[in-house]
Amino acid sequence: MSRRTLPFVARVAALLVLLVYVAGICANAWLERRLGLQSENPAEDVVLFAGFGLFAAVGALLVAKRPDNPIGWIMSANALIVGIFPACESYAAYVMSTSGRPDALAVAGAWANSWYWYLLLALTFVYLPLLFPDGRLPSRRWLPVAVLPGIGVAGIAILGALTENLRGQTFDYRIDNPIGIEGLGYVEDLQAFAVLGGGALAIGTVGSVISVVVRFRRSRGTERQQLKWFLYAAAPIVAFPAIESLPRIVGGLLTGWVLLGLPAAIGIAVLRYRLYEIDLFINRTLVYGPLTAMLVLVYFGGVVGLQAALRTLTGQESTLAIVASTLAIAALFSPLRRRVQEFVDRRFYRRKYDATKTLAAFSARLREETDLDALGADLVGVARETMQPEHVSLWLRPDMAQLGERED
Structure with a gap:
């Protein structure tokens, strides 16, 4: 493709990414409503759709502005996967619940549903950090880290295409696979699945994380600022393995941080827009994060302690505890902020x-x-x-x- 036609094709592709993502989300919502599926947590769904919507928007912007950088195409592919494939599964479930006999589109949707999740994981946790920020590998030595997950995902797709039956994940249905091999079980039940899927993705994920660390240590100037943006937005991923044990609101905040912050940070880094303001963001986070935690502890500790004392003295609860705790955190805010700011400057910004x-x-x-x-x-x-x-x-x-x- 010539350099003259590439920008035009990239802009058309960017527009199609946005349109297809919105159409897929709307189609999936309509099909789930027809199936009578009720969301258990609408707020989480809104954050999820908004986050991947931001992936679609930033990916489309990068495709239009930086068509030679694969980062925009990877983000666009992520958004398309989230927009299209859940709708395909919902369509397969809708057809099976209404007619009991799948058509060709329902079979294709059920087949794609058996492996698309692993493609999404590979793009997000392997190729995005591995190629960030310039779309190239750190060196040729990292080529196996890029190839191995691709082989694993291709193997899962082939296994999913050849299983005897296709089944839903969100919905309970089973469809006979017209090209399936008799006796070949579900992808998740196969021994090869653990090797091809879990092993390849695990190796690729660990390798991509190491590549980010290596790239950051070697980086200087603009590239270091770009990596700071990426690491700042991706930092809460470290807590994801233990997210089930965290309070629900904390888990929701961490998830929202990554889903909304990561695409925004990638867009800023790749387009180099206000690149050097990341140091201010990091400084404010290091100051106001602990400050907020301390003030929350003071507030709730004061409310609980004063309520207990007043209950002992008067035999009833009073709003005085809430008022006193509010005044306490208002009085403590400025001196605590100065102390935390001085500590952060001494510890992390010594120069x-x-x-x-x-x-x-x-x-x-x-x-x-x-x-x-x-x-x-x-x-x-x-x-x-x-x-x-x-x-x-x-x-x-x-x-x-x-x-x-x-x-x-």
């Missing part, structure tokens, strides 16, 4: 913290010092300590009036 202290000390000396040579030496020392340049020198323009007097 910036030391530079601030050095400039403050220089400002104090500047008000008292009158010797120009001493001030010049101090200024050079401050520049060397705060900026750490390879070379520093100070040039002072001579006073023209004094120069004229000397000539006279």
